[in-house]
Amino acid sequence: MADSPVTVPTAADPVAFLDAVTNPVRRRDGFNLLALHERATGERAVMWGPAIVGFGSYHYAYASGRExxxxxAGFSPRAAASTVYFPYGFDGLDDDLAELGPHRVSTSCLYLKDLTKVDLAALERLVARSYARVTAEA
Known part of the structure; x- marks a missing residue:
């Protein structure tokens, strides 16, 4: 797991944040990701920093000493694509990724340009499996 930027939970309203997204596809997908994450995690959405809609929390500690x-779990409707965060990466999630449809991944991010083109059941399984793994160690 690579060091990531520090974010903290805020009192900002996730629905107001999504309402303000100007790109109509990202706004639509943001609301769909909100509902999907709530189902997959059983948690309510909280803004983490100014642009991440997060669900639940976990404590991390890096070898560098930073913690x-x-x-x-979480996502952000970024300009180029909706970004879904997988704190522990994608190890063991290959089967659901193969069923997902058009996407791109980095170390711990899944990039989706249009949720209407992906298998939402596979995406929900990915989020649920990742969330369970992250919170099992909490």
Whole structure:
């Protein structure tokens, strides 16, 4: 797991944040990701920093000595794609990734340009499996 930028939970309203997204596809997908994450995690949405909609939390500690708390699952409607966060990466999630449809991944991020083109059941399984793994160690 690579060091990631520090984010903290805020009192900002996730629905107001999503309402303000100007790109109509990202806004639509943001609301769909909100509902999907609530189902997959059983948690209510909380804004982490100014642009991440997060669900639950976990404590991390890096070999560098840096540690803190972050969202156990989350997403952000970025300009180029909706970004879904997987704190522990994608090990063991290959089967659901193969069923997902058009996507791109980095170390701990899944990039989706349009949720209407992906298998939402596979995406919900990915989020649920990742969340369970992250929170099992909490």
């Amino acid at each position: 803190g708390d972050s969202a156990a």
